[in-house]
Amino acid sequence: MRFLPHTETDVAAMLAAVGVAHLDDLIAHVPAGLRARAAIRLEAGRTEAEVAAELIALAGQNRTAGECVSFLGGGYYRHYVPAAVRAITARAEFATSYTPYQPEASQGTTQAIFEFQTLITQLTGLEVANASMYDGASAAAEAVLMAHRVLPKRAVAAVSRALWPDYRATIRTYLSALGDLELIELPIDTATGATDLDALERSCGDRLLCTVTGYPNAFGVIEPLGAIAAMAHRAGALAIAVTAEPLALGLLKAPGTLGADIAVGEGQSFGMPVQFGGPGVGFLAARAAQMRQMPGRLVGQTRDSAGRRAFCLTLATREQHIRRERATSNICTNHSLCALAATAYLSLMGRRGLRELAGRNVELAHDALTLLEAAGLRRRFSGAFFNEFTIAHDDPARVLAAAAARGVLAGWALGRDYPELGDGILIAVTELNSRSDLDRLCATLAGAR
Numbered sequence: 001m002r003f004l005p006h007t008e009t010d011v012a013a014m015l016a017a018v019g020v021a022h023l024d025d026l027i028a029h030v031p032a033g034l035r036a037r038a039a040i041r042l043e044a045g046r047t048e049a050e051v052a053a054e055l056i057a058l059a060g061q062n063r064t065a066g067e068c069v070s071f072l073g074g075g076y077y078r079h080y081v082p083a084a085v086r087a088i089t090a091r092a093e094f095a096t097s098y099t100p101y102q103p104e105a106s107q108g109t110t111q112a113i114f115e116f117q118t119l120i121t122q123l124t125g126l127e128v129a130n131a132s133m134y135d136g137a138s139a140a141a142e143a144v145l146m147a148h149r150v151l152p153k154r155a156v157a158a159v160s161r162a163l164w165p166d167y168r169a170t171i172r173t174y175l176s177a178l179g180d181l182e183l184i185e186l187p188i189d190t191a192t193g194a195t196d197l198d199a200l201e202r203s204c205g206d207r208l209l210c211t212v213t214g215y216p217n218a219f220g221v222i223e224p225l226g227a228i229a230a231m232a233h234r235a236g237a238l239a240i241a242v243t244a245e246p247l248a249l250g251l252l253k254a255p256g257t258l259g260a261d262i263a264v265g266e267g268q269s270f271g272m273p274v275q276f277g278g279p280g281v282g283f284l285a286a287r288a289a290q291m292r293q294m295p296g297r298l299v300g301q302t303r304d305s306a307g308r309r310a311f312c313l314t315l316a317t318r319e320q321h322i323r324r325e326r327a328t329s330n331i332c333t334n335h336s337l338c339a340l341a342a343t344a345y346l347s348l349m350g351r352r353g354l355r356e357l358a359g360r361n362v363e364l365a366h367d368a369l370t371l372l373e374a375a376g377l378r379r380r381f382s383g384a385f386f387n388e389f390t391i392a393h394d395d396p397a398r399v400l401a402a403a404a405a406r407g408v409l410a411g412w413a414l415g416r417d418y419p420e421l422g423d424g425i426l427i428a429v430t431e432l433n434s435r436s437d438l439d440r441l442c443a444t445l446a447g448a449r
Helices: 008-018 023-027 032-037 048-059 083-089 107-124 136-150 165-175 197-203 225-234 246-250 288-293 336-374 396-405 435-447
Strands: 156-160 182-186 208-214 238-243 262-266 282-286 297-303 309-316 388-392 424-428
Touching: 008 023, 083 336, 107 246, 107 282, 107 297, 107 309, 107 336, 136 165, 136 208, 136 238, 136 262, 136 282, 136 288, 156 165, 156 197, 165 182, 182 197, 197 225, 208 225, 225 238, 238 246, 246 336, 282 288, 336 388, 336 435, 396 424, 396 435
Parallel strands: 156 182, 156 208, 208 238, 238 262
Antiparallel strands: 262 282, 297 309, 388 424
């Protein structure tokens, strides 16, 4: 039988609530030509097998990511996912469970989350990490709210414009409901591509709550995090480091070592493929003194009545656990399966493997830049970078379209998000790009100038 969740009366009531008369009015903003082509025209009476064959043929008209050479980055990165990671996360006890934090329900899951927290503290150089977040952008926004709980009398959050656009938008959305917080954007140093430290210095007054900077930032540039943290601390504020490419933490100094008070980011590079923009897993780490102001939950290690090692939910400050006015966050769940993938990936790689892989990414990215510069293309920023960099081109849209037509996804046109950088093309290089891929990238971009 058909599944009919709403009656006609239900539908009419909902349409009236949003102020439209018909369901079609909800998509009236879509151009009529596109709506006319949206229908799948299938003759009545066709068998299931025939319909499936038709849909497969339609899908076959699309170009898949595997058919292209990709240098796309900008917050999500292509890395090889070991088969063991997929095998572990596909196990039914992990794949079908939903937040089984109760120790009597699943010691395996709670232990995996505990190990995830431990690995994040080791990567960030901080003392405590929570049981994961939705993604890097929401983790960054939660970090600002956390800073406000730590320093409730401060009211200005200084966010670098070199932070990813979706991260800045998410922070802005979170803070829009709080009338006592002001968000200011720190400009970009047009020479280095890092945050303008002079502008930060001018912002370091007694109302400064926190600084929020990428590490590396949206242009792939490695920010002077130590200097930024020192300036924030002199003003009595907190320093928040945001990392969308966590593989960089296998090679760079840990944010906590450089003085960051809170380190957040996106863990997608650790065992999760790039697929339709997600899912990912956000992480958040901080100093032990601030632990009770952290959002989400923490899994801890203890002993049971028989003296055996056991794991349990140690700290839970979300609104489902305590009175809403005392909650630090309304996060309803953590991305436990994605956190498990990151845990399995990091455990398999180990400290040495992660460092070697990070070094490989740096080597390939710098080789790509060398080839492009030899072909006459110019680097847009002078700041040191990890596996992502920006080049300048007179017509990024044209050259990227020409490259895509030749099967090369050569990068991202920064002008879409940064009008002042209309000549910028952001290029990401990972271990999945071969030397021949670099040659194709160079020939495509140089040939289309």
